[in-house]
Every structure is written in structure tokens, then in C-alpha cells.
Amino acid sequence: MVGGGVIQQILRRKLHSQSVVTPVRSWLSSKKAHEEAGSSGVRALALLGAGVTGLLSFSTVASADEAEHGLECPDYPWPHEGILSSYDHASIRRGHQVYQQVCASCHSMSLISYRDLVGVAYTEEEAKAMAAEIEVVDGPNDEGEMFTRPGKLSDRLPQPYANESAARFANGGAYPPDLSLITKARHNGQNYVFALLTGYRDPPAGISIREGLHYNPYFPGGAIAMPKMLNDEAVEYEDGVPATEAQMGKDVVSFLSWAAEPEMEERKLMGFKWIFLLSLALLQAAYYRRLRWSVLKSRKLVLDVVN
Amino acid sequence: MVADEEAVDQKKYLEESCKPKCVKPLLEYQACVKRIQDDDSGHKHCTGQYFDYWHCVDKCVGPKLFAKLK
Numbered sequence: 001m002v003g004g005g006v007i008q009q010i011l012r013r014k015l016h017s018q019s020v021v022t023p024v025r026s027w028l029s030s031k032k033a034h035e036e037a038g039s040s041g042v043r044a045l046a047l048l049g050a051g052v053t054g055l056l057s058f059s060t061v062a063s064a065d066e067a068e069h070g071l072e073c074p075d076y077p078w079p080h081e082g083i084l085s086s087y088d089h090a091s092i093r094r095g096h097q098v099y100q101q102v103c104a105s106c107h108s109m110s111l112i113s114y115r116d117l118v119g120v121a122y123t124e125e126e127a128k129a130m131a132a133e134i135e136v137v138d139g140p141n142d143e144g145e146m147f148t149r150p151g152k153l154s155d156r157l158p159q160p161y162a163n164e165s166a167a168r169f170a171n172g173g174a175y176p177p178d179l180s181l182i183t184k185a186r187h188n189g190q191n192y193v194f195a196l197l198t199g200y201r202d203p204p205a206g207i208s209i210r211e212g213l214h215y216n217p218y219f220p221g222g223a224i225a226m227p228k229m230l231n232d233e234a235v236e237y238e239d240g241v242p243a244t245e246a247q248m249g250k251d252v253v254s255f256l257s258w259a260a261e262p263e264m265e266e267r268k269l270m271g272f273k274w275i276f277l278l279s280l281a282l283l284q285a286a287y288y289r290r291l292r293w294s295v296l297k298s299r300k301l302v303l304d305v306v307n
Numbered sequence: 308m309v310a311d312e313e314a315v316d317q318k319k320y321l322e323e324s325c326k327p328k329c330v331k332p333l334l335e336y337q338a339c340v341k342r343i344q345d346d347d348s349g350h351k352h353c354t355g356q357y358f359d360y361w362h363c364v365d366k367c368v369g370p371k372l373f374a375k376l377k
Contacts, residue, residue: 066354071365078373079373090377204357205343205344205353206352207352233314244314250373250376
């Protein structure tokens, strides 16, 4: 939409500087072109005119797709954004609480295990206690039967539905996606998820959403199956932080960011270290290369013409 | 100890305070609403103006919101 407007502006300026384009085009259509030296220049202008028309019409068509792409989400200043910034682990802990109490009834996170949370959001004892609260199917035992047992650290986070069909059946045909990688699986994922969760609003005039769907301007198409889930005080945080909608949104997205990129902190440290070391190595290599080549580069060639 | 139960949602508060900055797109939206009020075809809508307004508000709220959150 914006790109189309920019293209239009550039083309308009171009048109103004070549103000003869439009009259030339109509002149062309009413008269045959000469066969003189000027005809190639005129033909070039005609081609330019055709190109301009094509570009202009393309840009206006593209701007009609706003709702289809969803409202562009703003960039929020995430605390873990910087080149050497770590996650806010208190936020991850709160975010996991939000996930567990608000989201886990519909969304699975089947790539995360309880042991992944140890040292990130919970102590080992806390994580073990959390795992023990769930029932896990295991087996077969010595008698060949499957049995249930309390969860262990090595178990994955529980899935709300047995399979995708069950999930769709329980949610009016819509599949609540697995959230393990969601911030990497959506364009501008962190900002998108936060904007989506906190962006439920009344639809614009003239838009009506059918029963069963809800309006969200950030969702492509505008009609999302998930209702607004983050409401003030929906969760009571252990650390006493007021659980407003925006706070829960920030915390849950911090948790989801960690879930999708648990290696981020180590990656940033490694990146910083190796980029620094390789820069030094580059300087050393450049010096050594120039040192060795200096012999050849400081040669003098004498052209001795004897004639 | 009386706990402060009335924690106001920071995002809503900032969106309200950013309204004055985005008066122009808001007025455009309201003008559009008025224009399509009498339309019964169901094809007219104000998504464009709505998006322009909320994009303006989002750009205003974005840099400020996290400073208010823990």
C-alpha cells in the first residue's frame, strides 16, 4: 500500500518533468509516426507512457488488499532485542504462567519439555512438581498394557487435543496452532503476536464478522477464530506484578520467544566473541598478505628500448 | 493493606492519550462512517481509514508502552 503510493509519487514527478508525455501519446494515436530520425525517440516515449500506465494501475490494485494482509504491527522495544541483551527471565516465568492458565487449554507446545524450563524460568524442584501434576500415558508394561503415570522432567508439555482433527472439531473447524515456534513462524513474530493478542477491537464501519469469528485487524483477513483471551486480572502473578492485558501480552510473548529461540543468549555471546576474534584475524591476515606481496608489488620494471 | 485492584491497562491508557496526535486520520474515519451510513449494499466499508488511524496510534504507543510495563 505504502510502496504503491511512493511509486505513484515518483511517477507523478517524472510525468511533470516530461509534461508532453500525455499529449504526445494522444497525438501518436491520431497520427501515424514519421519515418524520420525522430520516430525512435517518439516510440521510446510511447513505451514509457505504456509502462507508466501499467505501474500506476498495478499500485492502485495492490492497495485494495489491506485487510487481507492485516494491519501492520508496530515495533515494540523488546528487552531482549539488543546485540548483547538477554531474556527477561522473570518475564518468561510469568509468561509461562499465562500460557499454562490461559492458552494451554487450546494450544499445544509439544516441542518443549519440562526440563527445558529448569534454569530458565523455574528451579528443578519447581519444574519437577509442575510435571508431576500431569498424567502421561506410558508403556507398554511387562503385561503389554499402556499405563498412566505422573509426569517427569523429561516429558513434553501436555497437549490439549489428541490430534489436529480433534482440535478442529472442538474449535469450529479452526486449528489452534502449536506455539513452540510461533514467533519464528510468523513474519515479525514477536511484534505480531503481541499486537494480535492485545489488538482485539470493534470492526470498522461496514465490516461484519460472522458468528463464531472475531475481528482482529492484525490477523490477515481480519476474522480470527480465537476470541480475546487476555483480559485484565485473568491471571494472578506469583510475584505480584499487576496482570493487565498489556503486561500479560508482553510476558507471554517473552515466553514464546524463549520457546522458539532458547539458544538466543548463547548465540549472541558466541556471535559477539567470534565476530570480534575474526575481525582481529582479518587484520592479521591483511597485514600478512600485504607483507608477503610487498616483494612483488614493489618491483620496478624498466623498459629498455634499444632501437 | 488495601491492594490496588484497579490496575489500568497501560495499552488502553496510552491509546487514549495518543488520540490527539492522530486527529486527522480519526476525522477521516468518522467522515467515512458518515458517508457509508446510508449504504445498504453491504459492500462499502471504512477499513482503509480505520487502518490509517490505528497505524498512527500504534506508531505513537509502540515506543512508550514497554516503559510502563514490568
